[in-house]
Amino acid sequence: MSSDHADDIRNFCIIAHIDHGKSTLADRLLQATNTVDARDMVEQVLDSMDLERERGITIKAQAVRMSYTAADGQVYQLNLIDTPGHVDFSYEVSRSLAACEGALLIVDATQGIQAQTLANVYLAMGHDLEIIPVVNKIDLDIAEPERVSLEVQQAFGFNADEVHMVSAKSGQGIDELLQSIVDRVPSPKGESDSPLRALIFDSKYDPYKGVVAYVRVLDGEVSSRGKIRVMSADKESEILEVGYFQPGPTKSTSLKRGEVGYVATGLKSVGDAPVGDTLTMAARPASEPLTGYETLKPMVFAGLYPADGEEYLALREALEKLQLNDAALTFTPESSLALGTGFRCGFLGLLHMDIVQERLEREYDVDLLATSPSVAYNILLTDGSEIEIESPAKLPQPQRIEDYREPWLDLSIITPAAYIGPIMELVQTRRGIFNKMEYLQYGNSIVGAGDGGDARVLLEYEVPLAEVLMDFYDQLKAKTSGYASMDYSFSGYRSGDLVKLDILVAGEPVDALSIMIHRSEAARQGRALVDKLKELIPRQMFEVPIQAAIGNRIIARENIRALRKNVLAKCYGGDVSRKRKLLEKQAEGKKRMKRVGTVEIPQEAFLSILKVER
């Protein structure tokens, strides 16, 4: 037998919907195990980025080691692996789950199961994790712990005595929960004597230590000396440091089978040690990497431009630095008539895009202009080849295109039954296909059915990603008074009756305003764009037609009437300087305008149209 003590280790994560109390519960566990002193307690210890604390979400996974003395007097090593709480990061979630043997499923006693929770529980079950259900916030007046417990039992097949009733806020039920973790979560498996195989479930870039990989050791052992190899990325480097978090980084001589911790690699970019990849020792490498590694593929694209054209290089530098820490972010230079030079950036989803933008502005102090997001299209050409198009401006001539394909999602929504109608309507206007509807039942009765439309329903659809990108989530929340929750996963590319909608100003197409759109939506959207532009473009010295067109066919048109009068009435009292300054200002304003043919358009007009949402 080896010298490790994997039998005394419990690795677990927490599955919860936003605001259901994951971070508070984690804080309470750290406190109860004396990992953190009560007086050192900063709320939400694990969410270290300002952004995370403000938004109450976890963007990057973390791992913290606790020591817990169980009822049998034995000291256990508990490793809590914090998981990202958003669908954009579902791959990172899946890797965090793969690093655990158990999961706490937290459900808010005032709200019940949400769509995203459901999806993550199924994901955890797929990884064979032992799931410990926890109904949280039972101290609140409006809590319905019994009802929510029933919902959890029914949805996932638990017995009533398996469900923990907890108030993370007051600490009620925490000790019982810790004991349950020891009792129910299995100890790690794996081979102590085999070559090292450690799963990277997160990695971040540190300017002094290079890429710090957060790992779970499956087989063997990683010591603080020697050369490490990243198997799929095929990179090698000298180990700089090995350790674990408690919750601050604590150096150690090695990480053994079943342990969770970090390896400082000195590598230059997180892309060199990506999430999901396997670490092994270069001197005695494993023959096969762990399964489940995927290269992340951005799904959502937007142009990011510096507000001040001079800042182009600063933006590039900021993106490069950000990418060191964010392997999912892609960017390629792009230039637009309206916005100058910038980058076409790829993101995992809308939240990811939001976060990148905010970090660029906050941490790198770059003022950004962002276009509204779009998806990547897969275009089948007449010669049989396929290309990926991330920007409508790059679309080939229509006669070269055999088929347009766009990404589709499997979408699930959990909602009180009263809102089924409005949701059906919403999804229908977004080209959604209805798959199934299921009441969340308890025994033979419907949960909450007693009080009218309170019964909760799971709805499943297929829907194009492009339709969800717009304002789908806001609409869903608006139509259900905030009660519905949603989750989705990418299901593949499908042919669509898509067209490229061009906007012409005085007969000239404006590249930045071209969009890809479903044929049935083109007329409405074309009209909306034309109307908006009419409002935004100042009158010129001649009449300016604004048109929306599909190919050569004009589908909407408006005219901006010619400017008739623009002259200073009075030049009086010899104050020539003041009049001159007014004209200089007008000339200066014109300099900042973008020219489309002979038409001058203020940049602000472009911006507000690029941000226009349906």
Added chain:
Amino acid sequence: MFSAPSIALYIHIPFCETKCPYCDFNTYSQIEPLMPGYVVALIREIELWGDLLNHPTVRTVFFGGGTPSYLPSQDISQIMQSANRSFKIETEAEVTLESNPGDFTSDKLTTYLESGINRLSIGVQTFDDQLLGVLGRRHTAQDAVDAYRMAQDAGFDNISIDLMYGLPDQTLEGWKSTLKKALELQPPHISMYCLTLEEGTPFEAWVRLGKMSDPNPDLAADMYEATQDTMRDAGYRHYEISNWALEGLESRHNLIYWRTEPYIGVGPGAHSYLGDTRFANLKQPREYISRLTNAADGKFDLDNVNLDDLKMIIDIVPVVDTTEHIDRRLAMAETLMMGLRLDDGISIPDFNARFNQTPNEAYESIIADLTNLGLLKTSNDRLFLTPRGRILGNEVFSRFFE
């Protein structure tokens, strides 16, 4: 001695009985007690300039404001006497005084005539009593007619009236009716200004806050076009963008501005243009009075001043606040900005004589552009705006400041 050519003299009177809510000129109400001290200070500034420039010839004098007619006419008379002591005012000089219709009495008008005032500019603004109320004017349409007749009876034959169009809720018909009433007086000169919402004025705030309707620029364009037709039929020359006159009765004073010729402005906030320098006096009347009164008890020691040096001359004047050097490039653009306001535009040989370059040499592509757009025309050695160019003047002028 800095050789001051013959110049124009602008005299600022910063007093108004009430301040109109659209006006952003440097003028004040409720400071009447300053009037006597102000006249003393103003006279000191006039005499200082007379000494500094060695009593140059003055072709035109213009009392502007503010409301010069609100000042006691004896004060105007004293100011004119000092101007005559300080400058060689030509016998044929045009001497204008701006006035408010309600201020005239026949005694006052007689004093003006005796002082040498030979032209009145009357701020009528509109012949619509309701709009006069909106404009915050303190006279009625009938007051304006009476004032005009009174001035004629007193012996003034060169009278200009000021009108405004593009007023809140003013209709095309309403404007035409004002214009008709103005023409019934057969004034030799009419200035017609489109209302501009100036920043910081109550009008601008009222429109911004939605308490007053936003002037409609297309309607203002209609009014302007109707005005051009009516005035042409009535025999007036549209000699400047906002000014019409019977032949030979154009405002000679304002022509000096439009032709970027030299002028001296006295009084708070007044602007001057001499040589390659434009400069402006400080704006506060109180400060203006105190600086001129305190400075060596009004005696200026000019013995050590090099009167060949314009900069030194300006430094002596205790109320000059800002000076601006107008270099050749700026002077060319300003000459075009001002000169193109006139119906006969710019004389290309004169421009060439002054700048050693024709407008076309200096702004070849811009002038070609504007000509193609139908805004500018060259003919008989003159460069001038087309009718379309006039109403879109800023689109032309701003191009010279790119």
